[in-house]
Amino acid sequence: MNFASENRFTIKKLKNGLTIKLIEKPNFKVFNVQLIVHFGSSNIKFRNNSIPAGTAHLMEHLLFHKKDYEIDSLFSQLGINVNAYTTYNSTDFFYTCLKRDRNYFQRSLEFLFDLVCNPYFSSEIIFKEISIIESEMKITDDDSEAQLYSKLLAQLYPGTPLETDILGTTQSLKQISSKLLQEVYDSFYQPENMVLYVCGPITMEQLLDCVEKFNLIESPKNKFDIDQYYFKKVPNILNFPHHKLVKLFYGWSLPQQYLSYQEALSFSLYLENMLGKRSYFFHKMYNQGIINDDFYYDFVVEKNFTLIYFSCLTELPKEVIYNTEMTLLSHLVSTEKFAITIKNFIGKYIQSFDSINEIAAWENDGKYNLEDAISSLDFVKKLRVDQVKETATKVFSDYQLGYTWKLIS
Amino acid sequence: MQTIRIKKGVNFYLNERDKFNTAIFQVDLVFPTNAQYFADLNLLSGLLKKHSTKFKLHQQIIDFLEKHYGANLDIDYDFFGTTADFSFTLSFVHPRLLKDSQYRFSDLINFLQEIIFDQNDRVQEFFENEKKYCKNILKDNLTDPQTLIFYQALPHYISSNQMNVPLSGTFTQLNSVKLDQVYDLWQHLLQTSCINIYYDGFTLTSENHRVIQNFLDRFFPRVGWDLSNPYYVETKPSQALIEEQRTTFKESILLQQYYLNGHARYRGEHYGAWLLFNQIFGGDSESFLFQEIREKCQLSYEVYSSLSFGLNCFYVYATLNENQFELVDQKIEDTFKKIKENAYKTDILKNAKEAIKNLLLYQNDGRLFDLEQQKMKFIVPNYINNEDLIKEIQMVTPEDLISCCEQIHPGIKMWYRGI
Numbered sequence: 057m058n059f060a061s062e063n064r065f066t067i068k069k070l071k072n073g074l075t076i077k078l079i080e081k082p083n084f085k086v087f088n089v090q091l092i093v094h095f096g097s098s099n100i101k102f103r104n105n106s107i108p109a110g111t112a113h114l115m116e117h118l119l120f121h122k123k124d125y126e127i128d129s130l131f132s133q134l135g136i137n138v139n140a141y142t143t144y145n146s147t148d149f150f151y152t153c154l155k156r157d158r159n160y161f162q163r164s165l166e167f168l169f170d171l172v173c174n175p176y177f178s179s180e181i182i183f184k185e186i187s188i189i190e191s192e193m194k195i196t197d198d199d200s201e202a203q204l205y206s207k208l209l210a211q212l213y214p215g216t217p218l219e220t221d222i223l224g225t226t227q228s229l230k231q232i233s234s235k236l237l238q239e240v241y242d243s244f245y246q247p248e249n250m251v252l253y254v255c256g257p258i259t260m261e262q263l264l265d266c267v268e269k270f271n272l273i274e275s276p277k278n279k280f281d282i283d284q285y286y287f288k289k290v291p292n293i294l295n296f297p298h299h300k301l302v303k304l305f306y307g308w309s310l311p312q313q314y315l316s317y318q319e320a321l322s323f324s325l326y327l328e329n330m331l332g333k334r335s336y337f338f339h340k341m342y343n344q345g346i347i348n349d350d351f352y353y354d355f356v357v358e359k360n361f362t363l364i365y366f367s368c369l370t371e372l373p374k375e376v377i378y379n380t381e382m383t384l385l386s387h388l389v390s391t392e393k394f395a396i397t398i399k400n401f402i403g404k405y406i407q408s409f410d411s412i413n414e415i416a417a418w419e420n421d422g423k424y425n426l427e428d429a430i431s432s433l434d435f436v437k438k439l440r441v442d443q444v445k446e447t448a449t450k451v452f453s454d455y456q457l458g459y460t461w462k463l464i465s
Numbered sequence: 466m467q468t469i470r471i472k473k474g475v476n477f478y479l480n481e482r483d484k485f486n487t488a489i490f491q492v493d494l495v496f497p498t499n500a501q502y503f504a505d506l507n508l509l510s511g512l513l514k515k516h517s518t519k520f521k522l523h524q525q526i527i528d529f530l531e532k533h534y535g536a537n538l539d540i541d542y543d544f545f546g547t548t549a550d551f552s553f554t555l556s557f558v559h560p561r562l563l564k565d566s567q568y569r570f571s572d573l574i575n576f577l578q579e580i581i582f583d584q585n586d587r588v589q590e591f592f593e594n595e596k597k598y599c600k601n602i603l604k605d606n607l608t609d610p611q612t613l614i615f616y617q618a619l620p621h622y623i624s625s626n627q628m629n630v631p632l633s634g635t636f637t638q639l640n641s642v643k644l645d646q647v648y649d650l651w652q653h654l655l656q657t658s659c660i661n662i663y664y665d666g667f668t669l670t671s672e673n674h675r676v677i678q679n680f681l682d683r684f685f686p687r688v689g690w691d692l693s694n695p696y697y698v699e700t701k702p703s704q705a706l707i708e709e710q711r712t713t714f715k716e717s718i719l720l721q722q723y724y725l726n727g728h729a730r731y732r733g734e735h736y737g738a739w740l741l742f743n744q745i746f747g748g749d750s751e752s753f754l755f756q757e758i759r760e761k762c763q764l765s766y767e768v769y770s771s772l773s774f775g776l777n778c779f780y781v782y783a784t785l786n787e788n789q790f791e792l793v794d795q796k797i798e799d800t801f802k803k804i805k806e807n808a809y810k811t812d813i814l815k816n817a818k819e820a821i822k823n824l825l826l827y828q829n830d831g832r833l834f835d836l837e838q839q840k841m842k843f844i845v846p847n848y849i850n851n852e853d854l855i856k857e858i859q860m861v862t863p864e865d866l867i868s869c870c871e872q873i874h875p876g877i878k879m880w881y882r883g884i
Binding site for chain 1: 830883
């Protein structure tokens with residue numbers, strides 16, 4: 057198999073602290089480029105000061121404003137549409153572009169670093185951008201999936217930044233001044249706290265040649281502690297409208313803050329085997345008309361919390377939650393079926409390297425990143441059922457249920 | 466890509482490339498349809514997906530997965546204007562990457578024909594479940610403000626061929642469909658559809674060619690539809706102003722729909738001009754609408770324009786504060802004026818051309834794009850492919866955009882006030 061040679065992964069740390077990660081795809085004609093800053097909505101402290109909720113997201117918006125030129129117009133000259141998003145732990149600025157000459161790619165990188173490294177925080181622009189974010193808040197409020205997920209996190213992690221939406225609140229945004237933004241920017245937006253991720257037809261040598269021309273200033277190396285969020289143990293009383301169609305979000309927060317990548321991967325395979333679309337659980341619940349094809353789950357391992365959550369439309373939410381929990385606790389994994397789950401994982405993993413966007417998703421997948429993912433193949437091939445059961449027992453030993461729902465009809 | 470016409474209505478597309486990690490084998494059944502069958506087709510699609518793959522043939526799927534890494538079967542129902550298709554796609558890891566994943570082509574064919582021709586005796590049992598599910602999904606979709614406003618606009622379309630209903634079918638249509646109707650429809654489609662077969666990432670041996678020929682002779686011994694009917698829907702938005710106070714949503718929404726008079730056709734003549742017109746009007750973050758309404762005036766977080774060739778309309782969608790409808794309305798009018806009067810820098814058109822060119826070239830590198838493009842060439846008469854479209858776009862002038870403006874006429878204006 058020549059999979060590894062076709063997807064060469066290299067990582068390099070520059071003197072100024074910037075980490076560069078590259079997946080070489082010599083046959084591709086496009087690039088995926090991301091500049092990831094490890095600053096998100098759960099970063100609420102710096103130098104013993106507190107950061108109002110929504111600061112990271114507002115910062116992301118504001119970086120697109122420059123004093124006397126428009127950054128969008130620069131990218132537009134290259135026909136590139138640049139965008140960004142904020143998560144609990146990072147802010148990601150990204151674009152895709154075509155393979156042309158070296159100068160074209162070099163200029164696109166130059167504009168990206170300009171976007172992220174040259175802030176301009178004026179009171180007038182802050183005021184205007186907050187009004188845009190208030191409009192964005194209304195859209196999020198009307199998005200039932202986003203609302204149900206936020207409420208689930210708020211229920212499971214009260215008193216933590218997860219209780220508040222990434223966008224912040226109208227009140228918290230009012231507390232943000234240009235001075236505060238500049239101080240927060242100076243602390244978090246430094247090369248040491250950033251990763252440049254590139255996937256495409258370029259070698260590390262060529263990439264370094266492009267990046268080293270930017271002369272990024274080496275800033276003081278601040279250490280940022282990541283607060284760990286633990287769920288609060290509370291008894292659950294399941295309360296739903298009788299025989300009404302609801303959109304249900306439910307899940308269990310888990311205490312394993314130090315779950316290794318291999319343990320997390322083993323548990324994901326356990327979940328797929330027990331609750332995936334080809335599982336006994338899904339067939340049984342579908343045959344009884346309790347759930348349908350919209351049922352899905354996600355295993356979220358962030359730097360500061362771990363959670364499994366599920367979503368479905370149902371008239372019998374109590375039955376869905378009960379059956380899911382019983383299935384998770386059963387540990388009934390057949391060797392034969394598990395071999396297929398593994399084979400399917402390996403296949404999907406290899407196929408994902410056909411898409412630069414899917415490869416990029418490995419880098420942005422919460423706590424773990426591309427270097428972890430690259431090791432998946434060898435590990436999964438050797439994985440045994442007893443190891444998976446053991447991991448499942450460990451991971452799903454202490455947990456807290458949370459649930460939210462929206463009445464559909 | 467090599468195209469082999471096997472007989473009338475049956476095409477075979479072969480691509481022996483090994484650039485990608487995935488190999489694909491796909492069979493499409495393509496047929497003309499209209500809104501009368503939307504609910505039937507929605508239910509049929511659900512039954513094919515679930516009952517074939519998850520129930521009766523479950524063991525065959527498991528066997529197949531055991532043999533082939535990452536093997537996956539997707540059954541999709543797509544709709545383009547007055548033409549629809551069911552596609553059955555098998556994808557798995559390319560044989561060059563995993564030595565222990567060898568297969569015989571005849572296995573794929575056998576596997577696929579069992580799914581396509583499965584006559585599941587448990588369908589009756591699941592039919593009502595599926596019907597309930599389709600209605601539940603429709604209800605859930607309508608809790609999304611954007612979906613709801615488009616759904617509520619549909620009855621205000623004037624349509625000579627009744628195409629102004631959602632592709633899922635309406636609640637009334639879904640309630641009235643009987644299992645026998647769906648089953649008869651499937652039998653009819655099997656007898657009459659055009660067949661496209663895509664074989665991507667493999668080597669075609671004479672043995673494999675023979676297997677395909679046998680498959681077609683055995684199961685499709687008929688002539689497919691003549692699909693030379695133009696991709697055209699006789700539908701246009703009426704001139705109406707609908708103002709409503711919503712009680713369940715926070716955001717206020719403006720949806721302005723215009724009908725396209727004359728030459729607007731998907732991938733038809735002047736398609737490049739239409740793409741550019743939309744791009745500079747409200748197509749991306751550099752467009753007039755985005756720059757004026759969001760960046761300069763902060764009236765809206767989300768504002769964009771788009772072309773719907775299915776509904777024969779151009780529309781502008783914006784979320785905004787409840788008292789700014791007139792202001793945004795005026796900004797939209799100003800944008801038309803700016804294009805009509807050619808009152809913008811030449812760089813704007815140049816940059817928009819570059820952006821669309823990039824988008825088209827980017828699509829070209831996508832794993833499934835070649836397959837999609839072959840399908841559309843077959844369905845859409847005089848289909849302009851990406852390479853020709855890129856050339857056409859370079860030739861578009863400001864006068865062409867003025868001509869687009871002249872083809873656009875006011876239709877439905879919807880103002881929904883949030884809580």
